[in-house]
Amino acid sequence: MTAAADPARAAMLARIQNALGRGAPSEEQRRRVLQRCAAPSANLIPARGRENDRIAQFIAEAERVNATTERLAGWSAVPAAVAETLAAAGLPPRLRMVDDARLASLAWPAGLAVATGKSVDGDRASLAIAFAGIAETGTVMLLSSPSSPATLNFLPEMHIVILPEAVIVGAYEDAWANLRAALGVGVMPRVVNWITGPSRTADIEQTLLLGAHGPRLLHILLLAEA
């Protein structure tokens, strides 16, 4: 059904306009109101989104919510760090990772089976690359794409996220500004995931348990190299 021919839509809009004490808005009214969407601006940003040492703040906030972190010099240190993380958690040496040239060119240890593609049942660990880290709450921001399927963030027990220190921002608003700089105003990837610690529930007698449906472990590799 086209929008114009939908009687329910027309009735709902008319009731809203009636309640607002005006008829359908003029083009001029509409344009003025939607200026807010065309040129978005930040509301109040709290001081904790403007701290000087964003890296230290990010690590502290992420660890408060049960994520683990590790600082590495650069990309070449990733394979060994991943292998050790899996071994330490008692997970088999198998990894589902995003399809990225920076990862493909690395020297992966012979004993570690790496695969790309979407995540499937039975995947125990995954490796993704964050678009941004948000220091105010220790949040990693991931974007879905053909090379970075969203299932990697949710199906496996262990989620390992690479976060170049250069993309750590202070506040949520900074992350949105960087996303618009990359994609344009009003354009979104299919899914943007903000992830703040591993999955949890407290639905049974308020007992906090990690690993409800999503990953039980969230390990963040901070890279000094961009």
Added chain:
Amino acid sequence: MQSKAHTFTANARAALADEPLQAALARFQGGFPVKRRAAIDRLPEFDALRDAGKAIKDATLANLDIYLEQFEAKVIAAGGHVHWCEDADAARQTVIDLCREAGAKTITKAKSMIGEEIAINEALAAAGFTPIETDLGEYIIQLRDEAPSHIIVPAVHLSKEQVAESFRAHHRDLPAERPLSEPQAMLDEARAILRQAFLTADVGITGANMLIAETGSTVLVTNEGNADLTQTLPRMQIVIASIEKVVPTLEDAATVLRLLARSATGQELSVYTTFTTGPKRGDDLDGPAAFHVILLDNGRSRMLGGPFAEMLRCIRCGACLNHCPVYSAVGGHAYGWVYPGPMGSVLTPNLIGLAGTSDLPNASTLCGRCEEVCPMRIPLPRMLRQLRQDAFASGGGPKPMRAGLAAWAFVAGRPWLYRLATGLGVRILGLLGRRHGRFRRLPGASGWTAVRDLPAPAGRTFQALWTERNGARR
């Protein structure tokens, strides 16, 4: 869901006598308020953020039609569909038609209060589908065929023993000798069962915490990750959201998110905050092929122009429930419909009518804590008082109460009579109660004295003392 709000008094009495429920409420009490306090102490700008949040919602509601149309245009541009539904019937029918179109059998669901409001699970089951709730708390109450008793922790009224019992009753492959006494064992069991549901579902239904006009995105927060599996794995996603959920921009959403989790659970941010824009794109390897948003009105456009318009700022954090002495005493089910606590006592009469729900605005001490903690600064006590007036004006309420109020109004409207009556009453009660200073029993006041003593008045009225004091000053 058939409302049982008209029997609130009986519901409340039963709840007070329900020992497992009282134990569960005692366990619950204090937890969230303490965590909320701690989270706010770490964010000095919290009150200023409340002002910002209120301003965002007020600005959006003042041009709600424009923002909804903009949201719709962006969803369509991203390849999705928007369905405008005037009431619960229309929303249910639309969801059922979409599920048929998808050739669905199994439908996973992520917790949604709009889903409860339109009773979507019952409708889907009646139409031959198998809806499965995936939030752990919702899953538990679905097994027990119960309604949520709290808007963010739906199974808060249950003990772990009751949960274990439900799992044993419904999970046929669960060996009797497997221990199931601790929450971890129950979570492992539920995770295994629900993982299969996620993988086999044809349609995923979620709610939305917000809709963003700028981008056509729906925003959903969870701690478990169940909503993300619900929306990513099936071939169709249906988002059910009410019209007041729209905000203009990503920045506006960020401001509201700074308030939401802190007010709800005392977390700084929920674990998963997901912004979804349209269906799977060209070369995507996962995600639903079809993406539908149901925009539900169900009485909200009527509220917009009236004395309850500010209620449409509500972000469903549950802070007013967590801080309410009445909710803490009787739990959520006593309220009789979908939304309990102070927010529910305002919303329910507005959505399903004041007839049969007029006990709800009276189920409040008007202590004001709900308004104090509301992140959107909704004047809940004022609205509860307004509803009491509306109920009285429309002839609602029990006869003895109406007669009592009429008698009181008659006396209070005549100052000489009021002074005479209160002066006499206070003097007589003061004399009678002189010995003990309180009454164990008093004719006509058994409702009070059944559970506590009534202090005896000192023998003179407040007005008399006031006049004397002011006269002395002059």
